Amino acid sequence: MNQLDLRKKPRPGEALVQALLFLAGILSIFVTIAIVYELGKEAMLFFNDPDVTFAKFFSMTRWQPGIGQYGIIALVSATLVTSAIAILIALPLGLFSAIFLSEYASLRARSVLKPILEILAGIPTVVYGYFALLFVTPILKLFFSGDQLQSYNMLSAGLVMGIMILPLIASMSEDALSAVPRSLREGAYAMGATKLETSVQIVLPAALSGIGAAVIVGISRAVGETMIVAVAAGAGPNFSFNPLDAAETMTGHIARISGGDLSYNTIDYTSLFAIALMLFLVTLVLNLISQRVVNRFRERYE
Amino acid sequence: MKRQNDHFPTGDAFYSSLRKRYLTASIWQTAFFSALLIAIIGLTALLYNVADGAFGYVAYEYKKDPATFTSIPVNELTRDDLQAILKENLSSGAYKKLDNEQPMAERSQSDLYTLFLERLVQIDTQATWSMTDSIFHGGEIRAEVAKKYPNATLEFRSWLTPQFLTTPMSSKAEFAGVRTAVLGSLWLVGIAIMFALPVGVGAAVYLQEYAPKNWLTSIIQTNINNLAGVPSIVYGMLGLAVFVRTLEALTSGAAFGVTDSNGRTVLSAGLTMGILVLPLMIINAQEAIKAVPDSLRQAAYGVGATRLQTVWYHVLPNALPGILTGSILAISRTLGETAPLIVVGASTFITVDPESPFSKFTALPIQIYNWTTRPQPEFHSIAAGAIIVLLAMLLTLNATAILLRNRFQRRL
Amino acid sequence: MLMENTYAIETKDLSIHYGGFTAVNEVNIKVERRKITAVIGPSGCGKSTLLRAFNRMNDFVPGCHVSGELLMQGQNLYSRNVDPVEVRRRIGMVFQKPNPFPKSIYENIAWGARINGFKGNMNELVEQSLQSAALWDEVKDKLQESAYALSGGQQQRLCIARTIAIQPEIILMDEPASALDPISTLRIEELMQELKKNYTILIVTHNMQQAARASDFTAMMMIDENRSGGVIEFDETKKIFTRPMDKRTEDYVTGRFG
Numbered sequence A: 001m002n003q004l005d006l007r008k009k010p011r012p013g014e015a016l017v018q019a020l021l022f023l024a025g026i027l028s029i030f031v032t033i034a035i036v037y038e039l040g041k042e043a044m045l046f047f048n049d050p051d052v053t054f055a056k057f058f059s060m061t062r063w064q065p066g067i068g069q070y071g072i073i074a075l076v077s078a079t080l081v082t083s084a085i086a087i088l089i090a091l092p093l094g095l096f097s098a099i100f101l102s103e104y105a106s107l108r109a110r111s112v113l114k115p116i117l118e119i120l121a122g123i124p125t126v127v128y129g130y131f132a133l134l135f136v137t138p139i140l141k142l143f144f145s146g147d148q149l150q151s152y153n154m155l156s157a158g159l160v161m162g163i164m165i166l167p168l169i170a171s172m173s174e175d176a177l178s179a180v181p182r183s184l185r186e187g188a189y190a191m192g193a194t195k196l197e198t199s200v201q202i203v204l205p206a207a208l209s210g211i212g213a214a215v216i217v218g219i220s221r222a223v224g225e226t227m228i229v230a231v232a233a234g235a236g237p238n239f240s241f242n243p244l245d246a247a248e249t250m251t252g253h254i255a256r257i258s259g260g261d262l263s264y265n266t267i268d269y270t271s272l273f274a275i276a277l278m279l280f281l282v283t284l285v286l287n288l289i290s291q292r293v294v295n296r297f298r299e300r301y302e
Numbered sequence B: 001m002k003r004q005n006d007h008f009p010t011g012d013a014f015y016s017s018l019r020k021r022y023l024t025a026s027i028w029q030t031a032f033f034s035a036l037l038i039a040i041i042g043l044t045a046l047l048y049n050v051a052d053g054a055f056g057y058v059a060y061e062y063k064k065d066p067a068t069f070t071s072i073p074v075n076e077l078t079r080d081d082l083q084a085i086l087k088e089n090l091s092s093g094a095y096k097k098l099d100n101e102q103p104m105a106e107r108s109q110s111d112l113y114t115l116f117l118e119r120l121v122q123i124d125t126q127a128t129w130s131m132t133d134s135i136f137h138g139g140e141i142r143a144e145v146a147k148k149y150p151n152a153t154l155e156f157r158s159w160l161t162p163q164f165l166t167t168p169m170s171s172k173a174e175f176a177g178v179r180t181a182v183l184g185s186l187w188l189v190g191i192a193i194m195f196a197l198p199v200g201v202g203a204a205v206y207l208q209e210y211a212p213k214n215w216l217t218s219i220i221q222t223n224i225n226n227l228a229g230v231p232s233i234v235y236g237m238l239g240l241a242v243f244v245r246t247l248e249a250l251t252s253g254a255a256f257g258v259t260d261s262n263g264r265t266v267l268s269a270g271l272t273m274g275i276l277v278l279p280l281m282i283i284n285a286q287e288a289i290k291a292v293p294d295s296l297r298q299a300a301y302g303v304g305a306t307r308l309q310t311v312w313y314h315v316l317p318n319a320l321p322g323i324l325t326g327s328i329l330a331i332s333r334t335l336g337e338t339a340p341l342i343v344v345g346a347s348t349f350i351t352v353d354p355e356s357p358f359s360k361f362t363a364l365p366i367q368i369y370n371w372t373t374r375p376q377p378e379f380h381s382i383a384a385g386a387i388i389v390l391l392a393m394l395l396t397l398n399a400t401a402i403l404l405r406n407r408f409q410r411r412l
Numbered sequence C: 001m002l003m004e005n006t007y008a009i010e011t012k013d014l015s016i017h018y019g020g021f022t023a024v025n026e027v028n029i030k031v032e033r034r035k036i037t038a039v040i041g042p043s044g045c046g047k048s049t050l051l052r053a054f055n056r057m058n059d060f061v062p063g064c065h066v067s068g069e070l071l072m073q074g075q076n077l078y079s080r081n082v083d084p085v086e087v088r089r090r091i092g093m094v095f096q097k098p099n100p101f102p103k104s105i106y107e108n109i110a111w112g113a114r115i116n117g118f119k120g121n122m123n124e125l126v127e128q129s130l131q132s133a134a135l136w137d138e139v140k141d142k143l144q145e146s147a148y149a150l151s152g153g154q155q156q157r158l159c160i161a162r163t164i165a166i167q168p169e170i171i172l173m174d175e176p177a178s179a180l181d182p183i184s185t186l187r188i189e190e191l192m193q194e195l196k197k198n199y200t201i202l203i204v205t206h207n208m209q210q211a212a213r214a215s216d217f218t219a220m221m222m223i224d225e226n227r228s229g230g231v232i233e234f235d236e237t238k239k240i241f242t243r244p245m246d247k248r249t250e251d252y253v254t255g256r257f258g
């Protein structure tokens, strides 16, 4: 007679699959560790060079490791200028577009307009680089004289970067605005508010943290963007805050130097890792902040 | 409560204040719409700019007059004529080399004609004009060419031709093509998929179906979200340090008997791309799995299925279209990413097709970058041509994803 | 004029359609000034639709349109030259779920007054409104705190307070107490009795006792064979609950419906 047997049965197949899946899941942690380790290791070699000091790294205004000049500021300045221009363009335009899409556009209009933004977001950045160098720069030349505006310049790269980030900020902000419950809008309308008053004074503040997250992600994108600046901003570090000047960002510098024939164990090689490590840390902090902000926003409305 | 109606504007006063509010409202509404309009204009300008570069007038001269090679008018030359002319005028070494690449007898008329122009006549581009200029200032261009380049031929051409797709790189823009680059990009996509698809889906299944709600899981999740925001060039540095340098023996193929290569191979680049798209792949696959209703899982457990059976027979099949859509979108980044490829060492000038994972390679965006940054305008034109090819490939991928998504939505 | 003094608002053959579907069909009621009128009826019979038509909230629902007339002091609120923003300022609304703005308690009340051009003393207005909504004592020490920190019942009274602050003539309430506990519900009912001295109130409710207890007039709604809702009986609440004319009303109010 069969006895009822409820003991746990070993299922080796299941366990194996689960182990494999766990490995796949944990792999991303190893990727992060590998990034930190590899960047950190080479950056350490860079900073261990007797000639390199933190003081020099953060205070010198020229960058040319080959001849003992290690001022990261010369690269950071260009990153700051191009990113600032980009955000100055992308934040108002992106936010306004988002308000239009979420508060004003009809369903039909939105179903046409949103995909256009998605197309814009999907275009590879090297194409934006082409656009910056061969379309925007020539147009800028109509407004500035030749000795004011260099043919590679941060303004053109920044403007185009702004256009590139715009759809990202627009679509994230639109998500935040649409997540604001309809009852809030109805409450405002029932008080005799116009559409503008409702959108700007009630809905927008309610979505502010989501929009903040979008802006932070946008900044992080701008800081990490490489191809537009590599093509259009200039090929050579230059400590300048004049957008009309040519200058090289951190990313642009990595791309140019590593694109040439680079031999391992040189100061040129290790210095790139020091720059990349800085880049990684800056974007990491920005991304962490934005996730925090988004999560808090979610908790409020879900 | 006492009424204070006197403190609220009434009658005409209210209407005039309301008119003001409506005026402000319409001004701002215009501003909101204009912002979107600017974005659309930006997109239009970009696409127009590419088309503008890819078509237009070119003025070119022959370094040597075709008449010195043959008495037959050039447009009447047959395949055999061309082969004879080439054999006669090229040095025997050069002819042999060409014959080795592809036997001359098997080459088509247009192929031989290109060789004739490239090697013997030697076309020399004097000037190029954008599509807009060519259309609206045709007369002035013709006059200018007649004055400045009296020997030049003026021709309206598309830089994007069937030949452009099938010929490899060349140092002369007129004869350069994207064949090597397109193949390189396809290799990259292939390798990236082979790595990122299984790992990405596996990780997503683990996180959605298996992972307990604990600190480790939440670290993994946060970490994935963060990795998705790491600049692509940082992945390039990772690839350079790990795949190109540390694992050189494997990625160069030295461990498998390949000798003529270093770590800067299509394998290294493909794996770098795979790691780069992995976070996005995981996030997209998670979304697809999340969309499978819980009732389905409970139904499966209810009839005594194990967790694996539930996942394998119920969750995955239902999530599959969503996973595929998300994966295609993630993988399409592989086609457009440039910076990491520069860092891991894509070759900018290479004429042989990639044939194995251990081949040197170039990719479409690398060519676009390289050609865009050259000073000669004819290279800008072929850059525009290459951009059109790249956008067309991306469009194909995205259209596939959208079709899949639509089918998926209809079924649910 | 006498008529103006008796009726706050009246409908003439008012029908409301969602696209091709007539949700509410030819309603004719006269709502008395400074009285509480309850709207009752089974779910889906168009109570909310009708109520929202009174201050043109349905303008925001795509495809929704109205035929017939809605008269306030002889003016059709749906005629072309009437401004919906002005209508909503005169006819306030309290919703089923409390929906305070994500601002401070003070700002929740001041905002509506400010956009409507209020020129008087704002602090006074905030205090008076909160007092009228029987909330002042509970919040007077935390006016600058977020309105989200209040309980559901407090939030609902805050929403009533902010509606009073713009001094409408009519207040519409769509099941204002359905998300609240019995004690908060009672407080809202007491509040309504207080408010009725100055305001005309229209309230949708599923709670028969509440309708019987709190209202002066009752409109009974029911769907017809086309699934369109309509008012089948409109009378003094006493009559509706004791000697209804319509058999369906009797069944519904005595719970024998269905």
Ligand SMILES: Nc1ncnc2c1ncn2[C@@H]1O[C@H](COP(=O)(O)OP(=O)(O)OP(=O)(O)O)[C@@H](O)[C@H]1O
Binding pocket: C018, C023, C042, C043, C044, C045, C046, C047, C048, C049, C050, C061
């Ligand atoms: N936005 C809308 N679009 C289309 N039809 C709608 C919409 N809102 C309501 N309806 C329909 O109109 C009818 C009346 O709905 P309404 O919400 O007014 O009912 P109700 O009496 O308030 O019900 P309840 O007591 O459940 O709140 C229903 O058949 C409903 O399906």
Ligand SMILES: [Mg+2]
Binding pocket: C047, C048, C049, C174
């Ligand atoms: Mg209702």
